[in-house]
Amino acid sequence: MYVGVRIPSVEVTSAASGRMSSVLDKWLWHHEYWLPPGITWKEMEDSEHARYPRPRDLAIAIPYAFVFIAVRFLFERFIALPLSKHMGVREKSRKIAPSQPTLEKVYATQNTCPKKSDLLALSKQCDIPVQQVTAWFRHRRNQDRPSITQKFCEASWRFAFYLLAFVAGLCVLLDKPWFWDQKECWKGYPQQMLLPSHYWYYMIELAFYWSLLLRVSLDVKRKDFKEQIIHHIATIFLIGFSYCANYIRVGTLVMLVHDASDYIMECAKMLNYAGWRRSCDVLFVAFSVVFLITRLIIFPNVVIYTTFYHSMEVFRPFFGYYFFNVLLMILQLLHIFWAYLILRMVAKFVFVGKIDKDERSDDEESDEAEEVEDGRMESKSASSTNHNGVLNKMTNGMRSKSNERNKLPKASSSL
Template identity: 60%
Template sequence: MKGLLDQWLWKEEYWLPPGVTWKDIEMEEGERYPLPRDLLCTLPLALGFIALRYIFERLIAIPLSRQLGVSDRVRVRAPPLPKLENFYKQNKHQPSQSEVLVLGQQCGLGHRQIETWFRHRRNQDRPSNTKKFCEASWRFVFYLIAFVAALASLIDTPWFWDHSECWQNYPKQPVTEAHYWYYITEMGFYWSLLLCVSVDVKRKDFNEQIIHHVATIFLLGLSYCANYVRIGTLVMVVHDSSDFLLESAKMFNYAGWRKTCDTLFVIFALVFLLTRLVVFPGRIIYSTLVVSMDFFQPFFGYYFFNALLLVLQALHIFWAWLILRMVFKFAFSGKVEKDERSDEESEPEGRDEEAVEEEDMSWDLRKGTLNSKLASLANNCVLNNLTNQRNMNSRLPKAR
């Protein structure tokens, strides 16, 4: 197995500049160099993160949500109808008009009753504010700790201020213990996010999040193997600098603290636009694409690493567009209406489920009022008919 990996996956021309071999960067006494086998511990670490998250949410996040006033919407439960339940589990979407007619004939229900049942059933599966708060708080804690720890370990390094230092003596650059664990921990965390994607809140940018997680894992793993650790630490700290602000804004949004949420969102938007649209392409991508060429000839790892960075930059532009839409709404309405980036879960239909439910309730109220008026009118008509009939009966003898 090791021979196959060395022959097909870890070939020197893939991950090292021309003329450099694995022996040239062998670990010397007292120094650590990146080795592909180091990445094997990221999967057990991801499972540890999942277990730690489970404990964190139940012991810390849920009690904290109650202290902050997070409340869950009381939803109407759909009545148990086996045929409709089977259809819902198999399809998970709004049935078409023809399917509604068939289901109505099978269950003996009307068109509107079928649609109402599916709406209530979908609402049952919608995540509660408490679930969304727990997810946001877990990410907030990790991103905040990772950012503070990374900043503390990088602030004194020469490549933090001068990015050309990322390529001095490349690839024979020893890795400190702090940066080694920063890499391994970040990769294990993103593995945990990818493994939990099916149970986490499904948001509007679900597909983009999947692409982001996969690209990040490949970027971390391959950059570690190619010893792009110095520039890789800068990429991670740029991302972590705004992520914890977004998660904190979500937490206060679910708790109903509107002013705090709006303030944090504005700060997040400024930091995100500055780091992802200015610092990331202008300093980091420029360094990997242009500055690095002064130190070595391009190779496969160079092209692959930069391609992944460009994929991340494309996602940054997509999210920046969503954020600017929210900032535009905030400037005119004075508050953040909804998180266009990822705060709202994806909808199977174009209309909002809760708005339709409220519309149904108002319709039922109007219908009840109308029925009471019609009943009153009918009673009045009956009473008038009976009164007129008695009056006519009393006049008949006189007429005779």
Template identity: 50%
Template sequence: MLQTLGEWVWWERLWLPENVSWSDLEDTEGRVYAKASQLYDAVPCAFCLLLVRYLFERYVATPLANVWEIKDRVRLTAEQNPLLENYFCSKARAPSQAEVRSLCKKTGWPERRVEVWFRRRRNQDRPCLRKRFSEASWRCTFYFFAFFGGLLALYDKPWFYNLREVWAGFPVQSMLPSQYWYYILELGFYLSLLLRLTFDVKRKDFKEQVIHHFATLTLLSFSWISNYIRIGTLVMAVHDASDILLEGAKVFHYAKWHKTSDAMFVVFTVVFMVTRLVIFPFWLIHCTWVYPVELYPPFFGYYFFNVMLMVLQILHIYWAFLISRMFYKFIFSKLEGDDRSDEEEDDSDPPKERNHKSSHMNGSGVRGRANGH
């Protein structure tokens, strides 16, 4: 049964065009081809990147945060209240006004006190500023080296300038050492992001991030096995171009270098729109939809690869909407942070409540006077 399943999984018509077999992609003298077993190299690479990230955040990002005087905001701890804690964990982190009134009846607290409790409790679960800075600086550093390393591997290749060269001799195209390392590092990086997803800063587009990481890993793995390596390297370079600027803008925003952050955000917006909404669909997806059928009949891998590219493009459109909204705020009002972020809320008591509490603490209230304090 397992043998039959393996034959179905590795059926040549799923991965390769007609009249091409796995035997055509066996290594010969002077020619080396990508192999599915090499994808396992991404697993140790992912764990190595996690170790490098830990060392980077501890010995580079943390000292840099100290130099730039990036400090965590002092948070007020929510009062101990088992009833509200149970409601927070099991039902709603942000209750509606009707739910707040119901909780007031159960706890005997005023509405404002319940609302402040939930704000403080939500803030306790949010990542601190230094954690955000460390994460952004790590991603910015990786994307920087990945992008310029990718350009170094691509700049002298004919398919970097003429997309028809992507399919010259396909799929019998020898793999280059630079392509191997580019792929394994990118696969390892996105795998490490998946492994860290529940520990990293959780944003409002968390589900979209998960879909993006899975789609990217699936695309990279499939393109490796089917020898779509040339187009795969171009797709990675296009994505890394804007990611450097996004993470860099966050780094300078956390460091309160607002002019630098604003300038990088403007450049990021332009680069994102050009690379993700113009180059990616009208150059790269056009290259994978149109040119291959001029050489061979469509097969399963052709449709699968293009569908996955379209999934990425849908995510690009979604993020372009969020970025456009942020850019609008930046131009016409005031931009505060990242629209995708779960921003920290003001967890202080309102002035009236603070005065009311302080009056009781100082013994100036009716109860204080009655007790003779």
């Protein structure tokens, strides 16, 4: 039974290790959770002619995640940064907060956005007007906000990965019978051989999401920061579960369906940061079409249908069957919700000619974010000062109550 690599231990700890292994065998790797009735881990052992997925394989994604982080650093510095200059990305001028040690200490250790009562106290302490204290904190916050170039570089990195992942997925799946006939996903299940191309497809996707999780604290901070963490963890969990249960044929289809639209969105963001409004609008329309087709037509009618019905022609239901299908249904409900938000944006663009806000964007802060004036939040309207096209609010992060309710986590590669 495959529960991981056996690590030699001293005689003193061998009994404890045995008990731990027994607990894992009983509560985590029990074959009834992961495999159909009548199949045990012993029947999934490798042979001279076949290799099957093993839980311990997933450990390789961790070191590869650090490789992704290193490659990303080099990519952003030597490719994305020169590209941003070539495409005309321009930084907005920012006012530098004057030296105020007392205010700086409060900003760094207590609160970056003090309340009105705190502002009054700081005003007396520093012997300057309240309006000046308010302006100092606003300028100081703006200094810490990420630059447009940084946002462009991050979008470039995601665009490069999603595009390569989508192309690689096509290369891996186009010649496979289950790409054209989904009943083939279950032929011989669960004793389906693990192909090297599928192994690397899974490990690369898993390592990429590990790298996003490890880097999330250093990336551009968005208002859906917690949602991003939850999404990355959920994605890692789902990829791992489908691998261990040998749902790999279906899993590759799911990853391909999601990667199909993500690189278009990231490219549209790049164009928006560079100020290429018309091209950005065209790509957003293309993204909307691809998203609606892949998430509302192909995903439910191909992927979910085969996991619900075609699989039952091969085996009886078990825990993994119910668990995996419930997760797919939850994902489909999210697709419907996101599609509704996208269609609202498209309708405004077609009939009104502009969009007041991005219903689907990951909300980012910028220099035009909300300002604190006398303890009240006063939102600036970006549409009154510039015309940034369809993705204006996607990338300039104007805060609104609607966006607080309608956060879009990065669900693109979730299984």
